[in-house]
Amino acid sequence: MVxxxxxxxxxxxxxELLLDKLEGAGGEGASDETRRMKRExxxxxxxxxxxxxxxxxxxxxxxxxxxxxxxYLGLCFEEFVELHGDRAFGDDRALRTGFARLGEHKILLVxxxxxxxxxxxxxxxxxxxxxxxxxxxxxxxxxAAKFRVPIVCLIDTPGAYPGIGAxxxxxxxxxxxxxxxxxxxxxxxxxxxxxxxxxxxALGIAIGDRVSMMQHAYYSVISPEGCAGILWKTxxxxxxxxxxxxxxxxxxxxxxxxxxxxxxxxPLGGAHRSPRDAADALKKHLQRRLRELVSLSTEELLAKRYxxxxxxxxxx
Amino acid sequence: MSSSEIKRGVxxxxxxxxxxxxxxxxxxxxxxxLNVCEQCQHHFYTSAGDRIAQLLDENTFEEWDANLQPVDTxxxxxxxxxxxxxxxxxxxxxxxDAAVTGRGFIRGRGVVIGITDFAFMAGSMGSVVGxxxxxxxxxxxxxxxxxxxxxxxxxxxxxxEGILSLMQMAKISAALAKYDSAGGLYICVLxxxxxxxxxxxxxxxxxITLAEPKAMIGFxxxxxxxxxxxxxxxxxxxxxxxxxxxxxxxxxxxxxxxRTEVAQLIDYxxxx
Numbered sequence: 001m002v003x004x005x006x007x008x009x010x011x012x013x014x015x016e017l018l019l020d021k022l023e024g025a026g027g028e029g030a031s032d033e034t035r036r037m038k039r040e041x042x043x044x045x046x047x048x049x050x051x052x053x054x055x056x057x058x059x060x061x062x063x064x065x066x067x068x069x070x071x072y073l074g075l076c077f078e079e080f081v082e083l084h085g086d087r088a089f090g091d092d093r094a095l096r097t098g099f100a101r102l103g104e105h106k107i108l109l110v111x112x113x114x115x116x117x118x119x120x121x122x123x124x125x126x127x128x129x130x131x132x133x134x135x136x137x138x139x140x141x142x143x144a145a146k147f148r149v150p151i152v153c154l155i156d157t158p159g160a161y162p163g164i165g166a167x168x169x170x171x172x173x174x175x176x177x178x179x180x181x182x183x184x185x186x187x188x189x190x191x192x193x194x195x196x197x198x199x200x201x202a203l204g205i206a207i208g209d210r211v212s213m214m215q216h217a218y219y220s221v222i223s224p225e226g227c228a229g230i231l232w233k234t235x236x237x238x239x240x241x242x243x244x245x246x247x248x249x250x251x252x253x254x255x256x257x258x259x260x261x262x263x264x265x266x267p268l269g270g271a272h273r274s275p276r277d278a279a280d281a282l283k284k285h286l287q288r289r290l291r292e293l294v295s296l297s298t299e300e301l302l303a304k305r306y307x308x309x310x311x312x313x314x315x316x
Numbered sequence: 317m318s319s320s321e322i323k324r325g326v327x328x329x330x331x332x333x334x335x336x337x338x339x340x341x342x343x344x345x346x347x348x349x350l351n352v353c354e355q356c357q358h359h360f361y362t363s364a365g366d367r368i369a370q371l372l373d374e375n376t377f378e379e380w381d382a383n384l385q386p387v388d389t390x391x392x393x394x395x396x397x398x399x400x401x402x403x404x405x406x407x408x409x410x411x412x413d414a415a416v417t418g419r420g421f422i423r424g425r426g427v428v429i430g431i432t433d434f435a436f437m438a439g440s441m442g443s444v445v446g447x448x449x450x451x452x453x454x455x456x457x458x459x460x461x462x463x464x465x466x467x468x469x470x471x472x473x474x475x476x477e478g479i480l481s482l483m484q485m486a487k488i489s490a491a492l493a494k495y496d497s498a499g500g501l502y503i504c505v506l507x508x509x510x511x512x513x514x515x516x517x518x519x520x521x522x523x524i525t526l527a528e529p530k531a532m533i534g535f536x537x538x539x540x541x542x543x544x545x546x547x548x549x550x551x552x553x554x555x556x557x558x559x560x561x562x563x564x565x566x567x568x569x570x571x572x573x574x575r576t577e578v579a580q581l582i583d584y585x586x587x588x
Contacts, residue, residue: 160516162536162544167554170564171535172515176489180521183490184497199473199482200516200535207486221473221482221513226540230475231394247478248390257389259479309490310450312483313443316385 003272006059012048012269015041045269052216055241057250058224060216060270061195067275069096069113069154072194075279076286077102077109083140089169092133093124094157095205097140102152102283105290108144110137110205111154114195127196128161131174134204138178141185148298150188150290153205158223160201175204182207183309184302188293190286192264193217194271197249209305210289212262213251214278216270219260220249259312262289334358336530350571359508359528359571364416364433367466371575372420372429379418381451384444386413390478398476401437409435413444414469417452419459423579428456431466432514438470441514442477446484449518453491453502462501462582467519472512485517492521501585503578506533506556506565520564524581526574527556527565 002020005013015037022034052060060066073080082098084091093113100109114127144151160171182189182205189208197206197219206219213219222230227247228239235243248254251263264285271278293301332343337356346353350370351360362370368377385402392398406412414436419428430452432439449465456463473481492502504522508531515535519525527533534554542549552558559565569577 160535162541164541164545164547164549164553167534167536167541168558168562170520170562172533173520173564175516175535176518176520179486179517180489180493180496183486184493200485200513203482203485204516207489219479221478222475227475230471246390246392246394247475249479254479257480259483306490306494309483309486312487313446313480314387314389314477315443315447316387 003065008056012044049269054244054250057216058218058244061218063272065272066195067271067278068156069111071275072154072279072282075275076283086132086136086139088135089132092130092136094127094129095133095137097137103287106149108140108149108151110151112157114156125161127157128159129157129201130161130166131169131171134174134178137205138181145185145187148187150294152286153191153208155191155193155197155202155206156195157198157201158196159198175200178204179207186298188301190289193219198223209293209301210261212264213254213260214264214271215251215266217251218249219254220247352571361434363435364431367431372422377418377420381417381448384412384448386442386444389480392476405436411436414439415445415448417448422575425579425582426461427464428452428461429464432469434468434470437474439468440471440474441469441484442474442481443484446487449488450491453495456500457495457498460587463495464503464578465518466505466507467510467514468507469514470509470511472514482513485513488518489521492518499587501587503581507531511537525565526567526569527559528571529556529568531556533559
């Protein structure tokens with residue numbers, strides 16, 4: 001299937017359409033031409049994706065066909081026992097929680113889900129969590145900690161939901177509580193930003209012993225739109241890329257700042273071109289990191305987690 | 317024209333207008349009244365220095381880490397480079413960054429105190445604010461004394477320091493969690509404004525959460541919410557009173573009573 005093109009992919013898209021047609025037609029005569037075009041396509045993808053601008057990275061991270069929580073759930077994990085509800089208000093569909101199996105590990109899986117169809121996206125507010133989502137996640141994570149079940153958090157949100165109800169129900173309070181409790185929750189936690197790492201909404205479940213990003217994900221203090229709106233009064237095609245560059249929000253930047261541990265490589269042309277391969281890379285990463293962490297004592301685990309966040313920041 | 321000439325020529329420094337009751341007030345009177353409008357009790361901005369004078373016993377404040385300086389890690393440029401903005405803000409406020417921390421006494425009770433000052437880049441939190449507040453929480457843990465933070469932060473996490481600002485939320489939270497586990501009493505006083513990443517971290521992690529009257533407190537900015545939901549926001553939305561009504565603030569305290577109330581609360585929560 002030809003992926004939907006991003007604004008900077010016009011040439012790539014032309015080639016993909018042609019290739020699709022040629023492959024559909026089949027026949028011996030086409031094969032030499034097809035091979036040549038496939039090489040060209042790969043070369044072009046490589047050139048483009050090796051040099052993505054920060055804004056283009058944001059576009060890739062938001063691609064409609066990019067694998068989301070539920071996709072990875074099916075591709076990486078062998079079982080999922082979803083646990084619903086925050087015991088106080090409701091069951092936030094933007095944040096999913098449940099027990100899952102990942103190879104030899106039994107884990108608690110927590111993650112934002114953005115949804116794909118309009119109905120699904122509306123149901124989970126495009127991946128924007130309400131206070132009850134954080135309350136639910138913390139509740140389930142406490143159960144996991146009680147039985148020393150490791151936790152995997154998959155982060156993919158434009159930000160926590162900005163709305164009247166969210167404020168009435170204590171968006172700040174619930175995110176703040178979640179962050180504080182995760183810094184001392186006595187079980188291994190592995191966090192991966194799989195798409196969008198939008199500000200406090202992301203951080204609310206992104207405190208762990210290992211924090212990593214998929215290669216073309218972004219993780220930022222503010223969305224490029226929000227930043228552009230504040231600094232240049234309007235978010236448009238000129239200011240959004242400027243903001244994305246200024247904020248230094250790509251996986252490479254964050255690794256350089258010491259904010260993330262690993263960059264998980266994506267298949268050529270981004271995770272949406274081959275969700276299977278992206279999921280394999282994610283799975284390998286999670287298994288490796290979990291194996292390291294489960295052997296640590298709780299004291300060691302928490303002391304290292306403290307140090308990990310304590311040292312972040314630059315000043316003179 | 318130099319700035320001193322501008323100041324001399326304009327008398328507005330003597331009088332201020334209350335944004336709530338619109339009364340014209342003699343500035344000296346307002347200052348004598350803890351920067352509160354005598355007519356309608358509107359709480360004006362008050363600096364970190366004023367706060368210390370208002371809250372702590374006279375001459376008991378010992379400042380910590382006063383020389384920590386922000387750095388421009390990102391090379392951030394908007395209308396001007398962040399590095400230049402830092403220098404301008406330092407000149408304007410006499411502060412190195414937005415937080416002032418240290419120890420002192422409140423009616424004879426030893427405390428560690430941290431304040432964010434709105435005057436310095438809207439009280440936003442970058443690495444220096446994060447480091448100072450984290451150190452304050454760590455020292456309060458060692459000293460085994462109550463910890464008082466007073467928030468006055470418009471933008472929350474400072475975007476000019478990018479992701480490192482966001483990480484300050486985690487850093488301070490980790491230090492506060494440790495303090496909490498060690499049995500510390502943390503009282504947070506929310507003042508106008510307390511928003512974004514500051515609200516979503518240390519401002520709402522207190523054992524006891526106090527707020528000054530009619531302070532603007534919330535997670536998302538009103539404009540962001542309006543643009544998202546395309547509805548008018550209700551009157552009094554995201555005020556101290558709104559927060560208390562919905563169960564997120566313990567008490568709304570008039571500025572003149574803060575010192576007494578904090579001391580009173582400390583006496584109920586003996587840290588021995």
